[in-house]
Amino acid sequence: MTTATTEKHTIYGFNVKTQKWVKRRTLIMPELLSLQMEALEEYENKHNMPHAYIPQGIDPNEDTTLGFMQRKTESNCKNYKTDYYHHDTFLFYKYQRQVIWMTRECGTCIFNASSYDSQDEKEGSLTSLKYYVNQERTGNIVYHINGDDIKRISGPEALGILDNCKVTAE
Secondary structure, three states, X not given: OOOOOOEEEEEEEEEOOXXXXXXXXXXXXXXXXXXXXXXXXXXXXXXXXXXXXXXXXXXXXXXXXXXXXXXXXXXXXXXXXXXXXXHHHHHHHHOOOEEEEXXXXXXXXXXXXXXXXXXHHHHHHHHXXXXXXXXXXXXXXXXXXXXXXXXXXXXXXXXXHHHOOEEOOO
């Protein structure tokens, strides 16, 4: 379910040299807003490394799935790697680690693969995913992630998974 909650999140920086997340500070936030994005950018400028919001109590250094996603972002994306750090890390946990995730030459995309609050929300995700799948670019790589289970899948398989997601409220 994608209902927003007010949760504590910790800002972590990712040290590319040591391949470790570095804890910065904890704050309460219900959603990702432009103000929170500006805070990440300030940390990035100060420490010269990408930063992300991780729910409090989760050590990103211990989450092997998050580590997989970070490595694929670094190896598959030439530009807009901040998509992963600024958005995907937050949404990965918001969607309870059940996602369709795509790396592209120019960024990443993440989609809820669990359930949706409305048919409109589900249709919006399907429309966005169809846009990228229909590009048929060889650099677009799609994964179905369910907790610690990671499978590389085709675009049509990803569309089928999203299409089968339940709508929990209307």
